[in-house]
Amino acid sequence: MIDIQNLKKHFSDTRENLIKRGFELDEKFWLKAEKKRKKVQVETEQLQEEQNKLAREIGKLQKDKKDISKVKAQASKNSGDLKLKKNELDQIQLELNRFLLTIPNLLNKKVPLGSSEADNKVIKKNGSIRNFSFEIKDHQELGLLSDGMDFEAASKIAKSRFVVFKDSLALLNRALINFMLDIHTREHGYKEIYVPLIVNSESLTGTGQLPKFEEDQFKIDDEEQDLYLIPTAEVPVTNYHRNEILESNKLPISYVCHTPCFRSEAGSYGLDTKGIIRQHQFEKVELVRFTDPEDSDEQLEILTSHAENILSLLKLPFRKVILCSKDIGFSSNLTYDLEVWLPSQNKYREISSCSNFRDFQSRRMKIRIKKNKKNVLCHTLNGSGLAIGRTMAAILENYQNEDGTVSIPDVLKPYMNNKKLL
């Protein structure tokens, strides 16, 4: 949620900023609703004050055995007025809240103006793209060839956009998870955390998936439950500190968490139908940081470098881009995507998304820190470090040999029973 005080003071700046995303702030509604809120809230609180006074007076009169009927009549009438006013206030606050919850985060100055993915700004390239002397296969062919992937079985068990991994690929899946967790905990200083894979709507609202992106979620089909499968570990991990005041001397707090992620992929028909690039269920190792507001710019660089390090260690060619104003996520102020080279597609594909949300999520979640005896909202950041399925696809394709076998990256060998080939 953006800062209401800031919205009040700098409405047109805010509107201009959001217009870059293609989001139009409804000025008419805002002015009208905010004006009404102020009026009704003041009136309500005045009535409440009056009510409190009358109630206290009755208490005193009763103690002194005096007549209370006159005051009581007045209090009864006032009580009725108050109730009506309160209802009115609740209504307007509900509307305002809904309005505020659907406003995306302000964009950082670094975010390039753009209309699609094509306008993302490349700021770094790493590793060299391999020249193949033979006809290459895509990761799905390689997976099927080694009998390590089974899409038909997966769709029988569940539906399309699921996969079954077997043998060496099941092992590779596990190896990648362990490798990443080890690097982040041992070398990057993250604390490993294990969390529920099912969350309530409050948690999803906290990180920004709700109320706007309900259709992207896998909801538990039970009217009484209000539960969803997590789309990313970001949701449970960031909400871990919801409604808390963190000790500032413990910042930054950083967590690494491996979870499966579930996405409905509504509206992605026809996109990436082949292979394991876009699935309803995939594994991810997620990095989450809670920081002092003054440090978050630097912390995003640090967090992103940790994700980059995994790609470097795996010797996978990648590039780093700044997401443009139309491609960046709802809650994010600034996002770096890391894109890995996929030879079969002859292009770079997203494998990690590292974002600084500044106080957008912490305001929704009320995560604060004590600073100079005052409570201020902390900043939250997260990034994939990395998406496992896409890493697997990248390894298969980039490390493939002419005979259809795949070499194993050196750093993974200890995790793969020291095998050399898949």
Added chain:
RNA sequence: GGAGAGGUGGCUGAGUGGUUGAAAGCGCUCCCCUGCUAAGGGAGUAUGUGGUAAUCCUGCAUCGAGGGUUCGAAUCCCUCCCUCUCCGCCA
């Protein structure tokens, strides 16, 4: 799932309808005293939000959550959530 107990401020813990936002203790902060990392004395110490540009001033809300009764609810009623104990079931 069944039976019972309970959820109060950073912590412990009073409080069963009327200045209780909340006793007391601990902890913490500041000050005083004291020649010595002790003891004592005093003051302060929740969060959110509104009126405000505002640290001052002041209103309102918050005793697990949401409703209800009442002039008035931490206290009474209802629903839900959570914790603990016993039983059942189970990885």
